[in-house]
Amino acid sequence: MQGETSAGSPAKTGQGSTGTLGKVLAVLETVVSADRPLRFSDILVLSDQPRGTLHRQLSHLVEEGMLTQDRELRYEPGLRLLKFAHRSWSKNRFRAVAQPHLRRLHEETGETVHLGVLNGTEIIYVDKVESRQTVRMESQIGNASPVYCTGLGKAALCALPPARLAEVLAALVFHRFTENTHLSVASLGSDLDAARGRGYAFDREEHEAEIRCVAAPIHDAGFDLVAAVSVTGPAYRVTMEQLEIWAAPVRRTAVAISEDVDIRLGPGGRFS
Amino acid sequence: MQGETSAGSPAKTGQGSTGTLGKVLAVLETVVSADRPLRFSDILVLSDQPRGTLHRQLSHLVEEGMLTQDRELRYEPGLRLLKFAHRSWSKNRFRAVAQPHLRRLHEETGETVHLGVLNGTEIIYVDKVESRQTVRMESQIGNASPVYCTGLGKAALCALPPARLAEVLAALVFHRFTENTHLSVASLGSDLDAARGRGYAFDREEHEAEIRCVAAPIHDAGFDLVAAVSVTGPAYRVTMEQLEIWAAPVRRTAVAISEDVDIRLGPGGRFS
DNA sequence: AATTGCATTCCAGATAATGGAATATGCAGG
DNA sequence: CCTGCATATTCCATTATCTGGAATGCAATT
Numbered sequence: 001m002q003g004e005t006s007a008g009s010p011a012k013t014g015q016g017s018t019g020t021l022g023k024v025l026a027v028l029e030t031v032v033s034a035d036r037p038l039r040f041s042d043i044l045v046l047s048d049q050p051r052g053t054l055h056r057q058l059s060h061l062v063e064e065g066m067l068t069q070d071r072e073l074r075y076e077p078g079l080r081l082l083k084f085a086h087r088s089w090s091k092n093r094f095r096a097v098a099q100p101h102l103r104r105l106h107e108e109t110g111e112t113v114h115l116g117v118l119n120g121t122e123i124i125y126v127d128k129v130e131s132r133q134t135v136r137m138e139s140q141i142g143n144a145s146p147v148y149c150t151g152l153g154k155a156a157l158c159a160l161p162p163a164r165l166a167e168v169l170a171a172l173v174f175h176r177f178t179e180n181t182h183l184s185v186a187s188l189g190s191d192l193d194a195a196r197g198r199g200y201a202f203d204r205e206e207h208e209a210e211i212r213c214v215a216a217p218i219h220d221a222g223f224d225l226v227a228a229v230s231v232t233g234p235a236y237r238v239t240m241e242q243l244e245i246w247a248a249p250v251r252r253t254a255v256a257i258s259e260d261v262d263i264r265l266g267p268g269g270r271f272s
Numbered sequence: 273m274q275g276e277t278s279a280g281s282p283a284k285t286g287q288g289s290t291g292t293l294g295k296v297l298a299v300l301e302t303v304v305s306a307d308r309p310l311r312f313s314d315i316l317v318l319s320d321q322p323r324g325t326l327h328r329q330l331s332h333l334v335e336e337g338m339l340t341q342d343r344e345l346r347y348e349p350g351l352r353l354l355k356f357a358h359r360s361w362s363k364n365r366f367r368a369v370a371q372p373h374l375r376r377l378h379e380e381t382g383e384t385v386h387l388g389v390l391n392g393t394e395i396i397y398v399d400k401v402e403s404r405q406t407v408r409m410e411s412q413i414g415n416a417s418p419v420y421c422t423g424l425g426k427a428a429l430c431a432l433p434p435a436r437l438a439e440v441l442a443a444l445v446f447h448r449f450t451e452n453t454h455l456s457v458a459s460l461g462s463d464l465d466a467a468r469g470r471g472y473a474f475d476r477e478e479h480e481a482e483i484r485c486v487a488a489p490i491h492d493a494g495f496d497l498v499a500a501v502s503v504t505g506p507a508y509r510v511t512m513e514q515l516e517i518w519a520a521p522v523r524r525t526a527v528a529i530s531e532d533v534d535i536r537l538g539p540g541g542r543f544s
Numbered sequence: 545a546a547t548t549g550c551a552t553t554c555c556a557g558a559t560a561a562t563g564g565a566a567t568a569t570g571c572a573g574g
Numbered sequence: 575c576c577t578g579c580a581t582a583t584t585c586c587a588t589t590a591t592c593t594g595g596a597a598t599g600c601a602a603t604t
Contacts, residue, residue: 032359032360079398082413085357144355
C-alpha cells in the first residue's frame with residue numbers, strides 16, 4: 001500500500017486511485033515542470049484531459065494560488081508552492097539531524113556536500129553545504145535527479161534491500177546525459193555491485209560533464225528512509241584519486257548520520 | 273474573479289468555489305503548518321471535515337507524495353512539495369531580474385537584503401542575500417509574514433492603489449508579535465501615510481524584538497506585481513539613524529528593479 | 545477478558561467533476 | 575467594416591466521485 005508512490009516519470013502520475021486529486025496534481029506538475037509559461041492550449045496537448053475539464057482544473061489551481069496567470073493568459077507556478085515548501089523544508093527532521101555532519105564533512109574536504117533522499121526512481125536534494133557563497137536554494141535543494149546517473153542515487157540504491165532494488169530497477173527509464181551515463185540495468189547493476197562492495201559510489205561525469213563525486217548510503221533501521229551524502233567537485237580540481245581519499249570521510253559521515261537518525265528520531269521517527 | 277485568493281489566514285482556506293481541491297489543500301496546509309507531525313485525530317480536530325472524508329483525503333495526499341506517514345501513523349510534509357518548490361523558485365523570472373540589484377544593495381550596506389512579494393495579506397520572501405554563510409533557504413525563502421508588521425509588508429502596501437489597499441486592510445487580522453506591533457487599521461494607516469510620504473517604510477522591532485529594517489516598494493506597470501526590498505539588521509548594530517542613511521540606496525534599488533521588471537519582463541510578463 | 549482510544553472501512557445518497565459542443569474573444573488580412 | 579482563424583471560455587445533461595454517519599478493526603491497557 002505504500003510501495004511505488006513516488007511520482008516517477010514526468011508523464012502520467014495520477015492513474016486514478018487518487019481520484020480527482022491525482023489528475024489535478026498531474027496538471028500542476030506539467031505547468032511547474034515546463035521551462036516556460038504555458039498557454040491553455042499548450043497544456044491541453046500535454047495533458048490528456050478534455051478541454052472543459054482542464055480549464056476548470058486550471059482555474060481552481062489559480063484560485064488556490066498554486067498557479068498564476070500572466071496578462072497573456074499563460075500559466076506559471078504560484079507563490080503558494082514556495083510557502084508550502086518553506087515549511088516542509090524548515091521542519092524536516094532528517095535534514096536537521098544531518099546538517100552538523102554535513103558541515104563537518106565540508107570542512108574536511110572543502111568541496112560541496114550534498115544530502116539527498118531516495119524517492120521512487122529519483123534522488124531529491126534536501127540539503128547542501130558549499131563554500132562559495134553563490135549559495136542558496138537555487139542550486140539544488142528540492143531538485144530531483146535520476147538515481148542511475150548520480151553518486152547520491154547510486155549510493156542510495158546500494159542501501160536498498162534486494163526486493164526494493166529490483167522494483168526501482170524495473171521502473172527505470174534511461175536517458176543519456178553524458179557519454180558516461182549508464183543506459184542499461186546491466187551496466188548500472190555491475191557498477192552498483194562494485195559500489196556495494198566498496199561501501200561508496202562514484203559519479204564519473206555521468207550526469208554532467210566535468211563533474212565528479214563520491215557518495216555513501218544512509219538509511220534508518222527499517223529502511224523507511226534511504227538517502228545518501230556526497231562530496232562533489234569539478235573534474236579539473238577533483239581527480240578520481242582525490243575521490244578515493246575522500247571516500248573514507250564520506251562513509252564515516254554517512255554512518256554517523258544513520259546512527260543519529262535512529263537515535264534522535266527514534267523508532268518510527270521518519271523524516272519528511 | 274481574481275481578487276482575494278491569497279490563502280490569507282491559517283484557518284479555513286477553501287471556501288468551496290474550488291470544489292474538492294480547496295478542501296484538500298486546506299488539509300495539506302494544516303499538516304504542513306503544524307510544528308510537529310500530526311496524528312489522524314489531531315487533524316480531525318483542526319479541520320472541519322468528517323472522519324471518513326478526511327481519512328480519504330489524507331490517504332490520497334500520501335499516495336501522491338504530498339505527505340508522508342511515519343511508523344506511528346503521524347503525517348508530515350512530503351518530498352514532492354520540495355520538488356515543486358524548487359522548480360517554482362528557480363524559474364521565477366521576477367527573482368532572476370531582481371537578484372543582481374539585491375547583490376549590489378548588500379554590498380553597499382553589508383547587512384541582510386530581502387525581497388518579498390505581496391500575496392493577499394501576507395508578504396512572501398522570495399529571495400535574500402546575506403553575508404554570514406549561515407545561509408540557505410532555511411532562513412526565509414518561502415516564508416510568509418503578515419503585511420502589517422514587516423518593513424517589506426508596509427512598503428508593499430504603500431505601492432498599492434487605494435482600492436486594493438482598502439481590500440487588504442479590511443481583511444487584516446492583527447496579532448501582537450512585540451510591543452511595537454500595530455494592532456489597528458488606524459495605527460497602521462498613519463504609519464503607511466508617513467511611509468508613503470517618505471517613499472520607504474520602517475520596521476521598528478514590530479515583528480521581532482531587536483530587529484529593525486528599512487524597505488521600499490516595487491511594482492510593475494499594471495500593479496499586477498507588488499513587492500518590496502529591504503535591508504535588515506539587529507538593533508544593537510542598526511540604529512534608526514543608520515536606517516535613514518540606507519533609505520536612499522534601498523529606494524534606488526527598488527526603483528531600479530521596478531524599471532527592470534517592466535523592461536525585461538515586458539508587458540504581461542508577470543512573475544510567478 | 546473486557547475496556548479504551550485509536551485508525552480504518554463501508555455504502556447509500558448527495559455533489560461536484562466530466563466532456564462534447566456551443567459560444568466568446570482577439571487578431572489577422574481582405 | 576467585415577470575415578476567417580485560432581485561441582480561450584462557458585454550458586449543461588450525465589455520471590463518476592466525493593461525502594459522512596455508523597460499523598468495524600486493531601492494539602494497547604487494566
